[in-house]
Amino acid sequence: MSNANNSKFDPFCSKKHQCKDCDNRCVNQIAFLKDLPMEFQNALMLKAEYKKFKKDAYIFHEGDSVDAVTIVRKGKIKLTITDSDGREKIIGIFSSNDTIWEGIFLDNSVYPYNAVCLTDTHIWKIYRKDVELAVEDAALAKNVISMLSRKLHDANERNLIMSISDPEAKVAKFLLYRDRQDHNGVINLRLDDIAASVALRPETVSRKLSKLIELGYIERVSKSGIRILDYHKLNEFVDNK
Structure with missing residues (x-):
């Protein structure tokens, strides 16, 4: 451990200290x-x-x-x-x-x-x-x-997403938005949370997700994960609605 002025702080540690080995990422x-x-x-x-x-x-x-x-x-x-x-x-x-x-x-x-x-x-x-x-x-x-x-x-x-009247397009646009926010290739959200984000009923969101899966635009990854398979076609789907 070091108290040198050029040492780097590791904020993820449970104790506050300065650590000479921290890369500050x-x-x-x-x-x-x-x-x-x-x-x-x-x-x-x-x-x-x-x-x-x-x-x-x-x-x-x-x-x-x-x-x-x-x-x-x-x-x-x-x-x-x-x-x-x-x-x-x-x-x-x-x-x-x-x-x-x-x-x-x-x-x-x-x-x-x-x-x-x-x-x-x-x-x-x-x-x-x-x-x-x-x-x-x-x-x-x-x-x-x-x-x-x-x-x-x-x-x-987000306001643009909420202004979309077509439920399928709204869900698709939200998935594109969340994918950019999450940065890890998988959108991990429960059905209820997606529904609450786009002001639709969970059963409506479920049907629209199933339709997007059927079209080959997205896929399920585990119970609450969604992966976009074709960004270009999903964007086109939204634009054409």
Whole structure:
């Protein structure tokens, strides 16, 4: 172990320490931090709180104060609201290295949604006071602006999916969107979570998935996994609907 200024911090470890053997790949995969100088990454992450949650646990609830940036180190989280009929609606799904931080710079900001673990999940929390000090640095401020732009683009894409009236095209477009988000070639979501994401009934989603399988555009991978087999034809399918 070393306390040298150029040592690298391993944020995935359960204890906070600096390790000379860490290659820092964990931090360098996070858009919020990856372009910062190493000493800045270390200083910020040494203040971060590391937490583990079990599947179906709540990381925060609708109405809780926004007191920190939440970085998903490992696992998958869904952001949910409940509509007037008592049904769950998923407004976002976040995977490893994604960041939840909307509202962090607004006074008296509260979360407009719940954050629920779809899998066992590990997170870091970087508290507001530390983030506010950090954004005085020009490099991090630039990263924040870039992230805002990506979040806006992502929100526009989700709105486009919700605007599609044809159920088959909506499900197909959602699968294309999730595949780009997950980066691992397999979309691992339960039927109920897909349905809640596109505002369709689970039985409707099931039928549409079966149709896309029959057409040869996708395939099932285990109980809750879906793999896209032909991106070009699936895109054409959506465009022609």
